[in-house]
Amino acid sequence: MKSYIEPEFIIERDNERCTRCKVCVNQCTYDVHYYDPEDDIVRSRDENCVNCHRCVVFCPTRAITIKRNPTQYTENWNWTREAIMAVKKQAETGGIILTGMGCDKPYYTYWDRILLNASQVTNPSIDPLREPMELRTYLGAKPDKLELDMENGDVVLKTKLAPQLCAETPILFTALSYGAISFNVHLALARAATEFGTFMNTGEGGLDKRLYKYGDHIIVQVASGRFGVSPDYLDVGAALEIKIGQGAKPGIGGHLPGEKVTEDISRTRMIPTGTDALSPAPQHDVYSIEDLRQLIYALKEATDYTKPVSVKIAAVHNSAAIASGMVRAGADIIVLDGVRGATGAAPRVIRDNVGIPIELALASVDQRLRDEGIRNKASIIISGGIRSSADVVKAIALGADAVYIGTAALVAIGCTVCQKCHTGKCPWGIATSDPWISKRVDPDIAARRLVNLLRAWSLEIKEMMGGMGINAIESLRGNREQLRGVGLTDTELKILGIKMAGE
């Protein structure tokens, strides 16, 4: 069948600059560039290009430019190029269209309509360069009250505290499963989390034994497929996370295709090589809040109540009620992943149309837990669309204890958000299980880039807090007085629990 799909991108090569070094030919994993010895020229197959910029960055003479195909269909706001291409692709294949990363639609980002406050005259701002500024964040259930005792003239804490995670910054690396991303990326995340004093999350693909030594800085995930979930795995993690859903694909499971289940992946997921790794949509032992409680306590029993148990859901319409149930079920941490949350592979129709923006979910969940007097019983981590330190500050002021970053972490080590993770051919060596391509991520360099990102964002968070006259992240949490909305309706402002700018 003749394909009617036109190239999305056009490669322009400046043949004056091109030295025929063939770096682009070797770097491209999509077979775009090829050398034609007859004419001594490098040519391209535009139709294969995914606009990942690997060739652009690595071309030593800067000879390559990638442009969006300027040939457009007749302008139509309704029948966009994307809509036409999707129909053509499905007519040719009869399949579900897969994509990677998070929702790319413009209409769900509320962070950009929220502005932060700063101190002027009536209260002093703080200079974080010279004054202490506290970002340390404890994640886990907090007691309803503290009971103190006197012992030998000293005050001692009588209340037994629930297990806590201690992060030096309110930023953690989100669940990225080994299999969806390469081993070197997992290793870099573990090293960076350890060095900076925060946490990485295994995702649902298990944990390679070589990373067990970083266990104190790893949150291990238990998902519906139970891949790699063994007693050793539960023991090694600093916390356990039950994955109910994720923002990129709420309500559906996942399939790691058999060709990606290599020897290493098989060892970590504890399944045979070459078989599909199917994650069912629900956890089949969790059909209710009561069942969730049962699984939470099964995990607590298995680990002797020494680790916080987190439960992750996708932000959906009734998140607030569900979150209340999760807290009452015994979750020490609840994770909300918004509609912009990313993935290694999801049907595009689900990614772009299911779930709700994290800002609205966070505001309603935090408010609901406060109204019910149980906000202290669990920490809230949010994820799905955190792009900058400003997003982090706004999230914490809206009520989060901490944020998970995924896409931002991958961008730090090379990702250009081309949204082709599901192909497994990531030319940056990130979203792949191919051992040859994986080598492109040097774990030392990647870890350094991640630590740099955490450092930079943490410095910026301190600057913003200092400007507000706040010297501890605790005082920012749920402090919605520091937020003002612009361009928002009354209903949006009401749900976000913030005032309009100028009010």
Next chain:
Amino acid sequence: MDKRLSHKEQKPSNPLGSVVANNGVVTINATDMHYRDLNLLLKSHSNTTKRIDIFNVYGQRYIGTGLKNNVEIHIYGTPGNDFAAFMDGPTIYVHGNAQDGVGNTMNSGKVVVYGRAGDIVGYAMRGGKIFIRDDAGYRVGIHMKEYGDQKPILVVGGTAQDFLGEYMAGGILVVLGLTLNNGESHKAKFVGTGMHGGIIYVRGRVAHIGKEVKIMELEKNDIALLKPIIEEFCGYFNFDANKILTGEFKKLIPFSTRPYGRLYAQ
């Protein structure tokens, strides 16, 4: 131990309140005992003793959950949900019925139930063996796996309900139909739906199978695989293995290890 351990005594009489050690056998009276306390006792004693007997078990959850040592445990009564979940090593005999989630995500060890079991028996189990003498509930053996030397075995002596072996990815699931009347078929629907690995052996007729599954006759190597499993089962429950083996068996295996390979646009 906190004061929850002091509870009223019941048979067998138990002067220490809960625990008696005699000839290397530790006996626990679980009357009114919270599962937390019971599991703490199991964890502390499984290190130092070869056998633990627990009496008066009335639905306490999580018994043996996450337990690791190669201890032998006898439960008299009814263990509650998620019994032997995440277990790695022990052998547990239940002299009574079991409830839901027996051997949930179990890694190794053995469970023998002298009675029936509830839903999702052996969910995602990766290793070890589970023998249920009578019937079991829904979604038995769901997402069983295997890896390397670990090949879980789950035998249900009676019949099981819908979604038996759903998403099954490895291991051996055997359903013997011993509680069925002559000529009666298994009522389970969607047997093996989503199956992409492992084998299900069923004695007796199966009414309804998932579309990912094909039904095969047994071959010589199947008998060789099945015989020791059934003999072990019969050894626990005093059935005649040869008589069971003369029944009509069918083998259910997946068409493909990649059931959803063609679902997506490439």
